[in-house]
Amino acid sequence: MxxxxxxxxxxxxxxxxxxxxxxxxxxxxxxxxxxxxxxxxxxxxxxxxxxxxxxxxxxxxxxxxxxxxxxxxxxxxxxxxxxxxxxxxxxxxxxxxxxxxxxxxxxxxxxxxxxxxxFTFESALAQASVPVRHLEAGCNVPMYRTTTRCRSAGAMGGPLVVSMRPVPAAQVADAVRVTARYPAVHGAPVHVGDPAALGITDLDAPDFGDAVEVRPGEVPVFWACGVTPQAAVMxxxxxxxxxxxxxxxxxxxxxxxxxxx
Known part of the structure; x- marks a missing residue:
């Protein structure tokens, strides 16, 4: 299919x-x-x-x-x-x-x-001509554990997990604007740029999903990810x-x- x-x-x-x-x-x-x-x-x-x-x-x-x-x-x-x-x-x-x-x-x-x-806002990104690399590549989105801690609740606690999509530098503002309109599905990015600021040492080694190419002139953009609950369960x-x-x-x-x- x-x-x-x-x-x-x-x-x-x-x-x-x-x-x-x-x-x-x-x-x-x-x-x-x-x-x-x-x-x-x-x-x-x-x-x-x-x-x-x-x-x-x-x-x-x-x-x-x-x-x-x-x-x-x-x-x-x-x-x-x-x-x-x-x-x-x-x-x-x-x-x-x-x-x-x-x-x-x-x-x-x-x-x-x-x-x-x-995934809910990816169609909106595509309609705004913002590339969605894992769709282009036919693979799963890359997801990473970060060193950012979520707020604990009772016995439940764990790290923030993020998904990453490479975006051309000139289109980062468009990606932020489009996704900010969907707060019920993670909304705007939590971080733009240097992965090390989130404690991510290697974009080619995601904790979940598949690595994707970050091309020259592109910036890694990170959104909060719904795999965070699984990291909390672990x-x-x-x-x-x-x-x-x-x-x-x-x-x-x-x-x-x-x-x-």
């Missing part, structure tokens, strides 16, 4: 393909529809995580929280257990499985958080957590325009 074909699919059509076993990063899929990060935790840990998200709205902008045990909601007429291309399962903070569905892990006390994703070690595999998002039935300011 070409990216043009993927962009033309409805969310329901895309989720059906993922239920049938297709594993792929979802950047560029279902043009005009909002993609979400997923974090699922037991009810006992859910309040700490909700407070963590409230204290760190740039990396953790909450779009919806499902009732304990619920697998669908107003933004998703599907099933959070099967409708993501790939999931990660953490037990006591350790990654124990990457899997295309998580029904065997499901419990009635699990609370699902849908968190905004920067550090805080709740007994169970289920998340999307980085870059393999939950495609919701909400419209990107719903989150445009």
């Amino acid at each position: 070409t990216l043009t074909d993927a962009a033309a699919l409805s969310p329901a059509e895309a989720r059906a393909r993922f239920r049938d076993g297709l594993v792929t990063p979802t950047s560029g899929w279902c043009d005009g529809y909002t993609q979400a990060n997923l974090m699922v935790l037991p009810r006992e840990q859910a309040f700490d995580f909700l407070l963590f998200a409230q204290r760190n709205p740039k990396p953790c902008p909450v779009l919806d929280v499902l009732e304990p045990g619920a697998v669908a909601g107003p933004l998703l007429h599907g099933d959070v257990r099967t409708d993501v291309p790939a999931y990660r399962v953490y037990v006591d903070g350790e990654l124990v499985e990457e899997t295309p569905e998580v029904r065997r892990w499901w419990r009635e006390d699990l609370v699902s958080f849908l968190i905004g994703c920067s 550090e805080s070690r709740p007994p169970l957590a289920i998340a999307h595999a980085p870059g393999h998002m939950l495609i919701t039935d909400a419209r990107d325009s719903d989150y445009l300011m």
